[in-house]
Amino acid sequence: MGPGRRPRDGPRRRRDRPGARPDRAPQKEGVTLFRGEARRRWLLRLALVVFSFAGCAPALSDVKPALSETDSGNLWFASAGSLVRSWDQSRLVLGAPVVISGELRFPPGAGPFPAVILAHGCGGIRTPELGWGPLLREWGYATFVVDSFRGRGLTEVCTNARTLTGIQRIPDAYGALRFIATHPRIDTRRVVLMGFSHGGILTMGASTVWAKETFVPAGQSAFRAFVAFYPSCNFAYPERQRISAPVRIHTGELDDWTPAGPCVSLAEILKGSGQDATITVYPAAHHGFDSIGLTFLYRPDVDSGAACNLQLASILGPFPSIRETGGCLRKGATVAWNPDAAQQARRNVRAQLAELLQ
Numbered sequence: 001m002g003p004g005r006r007p008r009d010g011p012r013r014r015r016d017r018p019g020a021r022p023d024r025a026p027q028k029e030g031v032t033l034f035r036g037e038a039r040r041r042w043l044l045r046l047a048l049v050v051f052s053f054a055g056c057a058p059a060l061s062d063v064k065p066a067l068s069e070t071d072s073g074n075l076w077f078a079s080a081g082s083l084v085r086s087w088d089q090s091r092l093v094l095g096a097p098v099v100i101s102g103e104l105r106f107p108p109g110a111g112p113f114p115a116v117i118l119a120h121g122c123g124g125i126r127t128p129e130l131g132w133g134p135l136l137r138e139w140g141y142a143t144f145v146v147d148s149f150r151g152r153g154l155t156e157v158c159t160n161a162r163t164l165t166g167i168q169r170i171p172d173a174y175g176a177l178r179f180i181a182t183h184p185r186i187d188t189r190r191v192v193l194m195g196f197s198h199g200g201i202l203t204m205g206a207s208t209v210w211a212k213e214t215f216v217p218a219g220q221s222a223f224r225a226f227v228a229f230y231p232s233c234n235f236a237y238p239e240r241q242r243i244s245a246p247v248r249i250h251t252g253e254l255d256d257w258t259p260a261g262p263c264v265s266l267a268e269i270l271k272g273s274g275q276d277a278t279i280t281v282y283p284a285a286h287h288g289f290d291s292i293g294l295t296f297l298y299r300p301d302v303d304s305g306a307a308c309n310l311q312l313a314s315i316l317g318p319f320p321s322i323r324e325t326g327g328c329l330r331k332g333a334t335v336a337w338n339p340d341a342a343q344q345a346r347r348n349v350r351a352q353l354a355e356l357l358q
């Protein structure tokens with residue numbers, strides 16, 4: 001090293017290395033991300049930070065009853081009641097509204113726009129919900145990403161599935177529908193609920209005639225359609241035999257957390273009774289296959305009901321105790337991004353929304 005030159009601190013930056021490729025982002029764990037995908041991942045991380053610092057829930061009396069034409073961004077609203085556990089924990093009963101939040105975004109233009117309400121999985125708002133948002137707005141849809149956890153003081157329920165079930169979140173979706181329906185730039189006749197995993201369970205429950213009759217006041221608009229990504233379909237209840245609007249299910253062939261088989265059977269039952277339900281099973285795809293950049297990962301800490309096949313007397317229970325399930329609730333599941341399946345799912349959803357909301 002010559003006189004007067006300062007030693008370099010740390011290793012060379014990537015662009016300084018011999019043979020570095022300027023057209024690619026750094027590789028991580030065997031995944032090569034081109035600049036477009038790398039930028040999208042960075043934006044997703046930034047969005048997660050924004051969500052995590054958006055503040056605490058206000059009192060129910062402080063929630064805006066209606067939205068103005070200029071309202072957007074992070075908004076607090078009231079769920080359409082709640083489904084809380086009975087004193088003996090065996091059933092769900094109707095309870096008071098809960099104050100939760102959501103992120104409302106619009107595509108360019110004046111509107112009114114059709115809208116997609118997005119429901120997150122058991123880990124809270126992550127890549128699927130935030131990744132779909134920009135795409136949906138690019139296609140001309142307003143988006144409302146609902147956070148069911150922050151207002152309840154939760155961060156995740158993957159490791160303890162009984163903390164808050166997907167069915168208990170049904171009032172969240174209908175509260176979100178009521179809330180954004182007050183916005184002048186939303187076309188209230190064309191709103192879709194789209195949920196992922198735990199949010200997919202919510203979506204399937206919300207699709208029932210029971211949910212519509214319970215949570216949609218007379219004379220108000222209901223959901224036009226339901227899109228569920230890798231939901232769990234192996235907890236059967238009579239109410240799911242009647243859906244209030246078309247249902248589109250997307251799931252992975254290799255999903256070991258919420259297996260495809262029970263959802264295939266459910267779709268066949270619904271179609272067989274003349275109802276509008278379809279399922280797309282993506283080859284070689286695992287749970288979370290649309291999560292950009294999610295490398296193959298086995299999570300030993302999460303609860304999984306993949307081995308359970310239970311018939312309930314009602315969507316509200318009674319629910320079996322852990323002992324009564326015969327030990328079918330176990331730990332561990334696999335998650336992984338599948339770029340081919342994710343890309344095909346985008347094409348499929350775009351076509352489905354265009355057809356369902358025409």
